[in-house]
Amino acid sequence: QLQLQESGPGLVKPSETLSLTCTVSGGPITSSNNYWGWIRQPPGEGLEWIGSIYYVGSTYYNPSLKSRVTISVHTSKNQFSLRLNSVSAADTAVYFCARLSSGVAGTFDYWGRGTLVAVSS
C-alpha cells in the first residue's frame, strides 16, 4: 500500500522560505505515468493545487504561485520536496503531498496526512 508522509518545520517567519519534504513508501517514485503533487488548505478554506512533478524533473506550477515555488524530486531517497519563498501569513495552511495518477491531468489517488505550517514572527 502506497504511503506518503510530509515533514518539515511547522513554523516559518515572514519573508523566509518554507521547505517541506514528502517521503513515499510502498512503491517507487519513478513509476511511469505517475506524477507527484503538493496541495495546500488554509484554515477553514478549500484546497489549492500548488504544483506537480514527474520523476524525470518535469514540473507544473500554479500560475498564482509560480514565481515563489520550486518542486524537486530525489529519486534515490524516494522523496520529493517543496520550497516556497518570501512567505507571508497568507501562506499559513495545511500542506498535503499526493500522487497524481494517470498523467498530469489525472487524479490525486494517494494523500499524505498533511502538515500544518504557520507563518508568524
Added chain:
Amino acid sequence: QSVLTQPPSVSGAPGQRVTISCAGNSSNIGAYYDVHWYQQLPGTAPKLLIYGNTIRPSGVPDRFSGSKSGASASLAITGLQAEDEGDYYCQSYDSSLSGSVFGGGTKLTVL
C-alpha cells in the same frame, strides 16, 4: 475564486439523496478532461471518492456516484448517513492554467 464552481453547502436527512454540482468551462471540464471527487471528513486528508467522472475506487460504497455533462459534473449521494457529513471537492485539469484545479468545496450536513 475557484476555477470550478460548487455550492457552498447542501443538506439532507438520513436516507435521502443529495447532489453536489461542479461547474467548469471550455478550458477544463468542457474540454473533455475528467472530473474527480474527494471527500474530506473533519480533521483528515481528502480521500478519493470518484475518478474518471464515474468510477468508484475499491471500498467506496455504491451510494456514491458521479456524472458529467458538457462543462459540468455532479456527485450524487443516496441513502445519506451521518458519517457522510463533511466537505466534498471536485477536481479537474485546466489547459489554460496547465495544471490541476479544484472546486471551492461543498459542506454536506446530514440533518
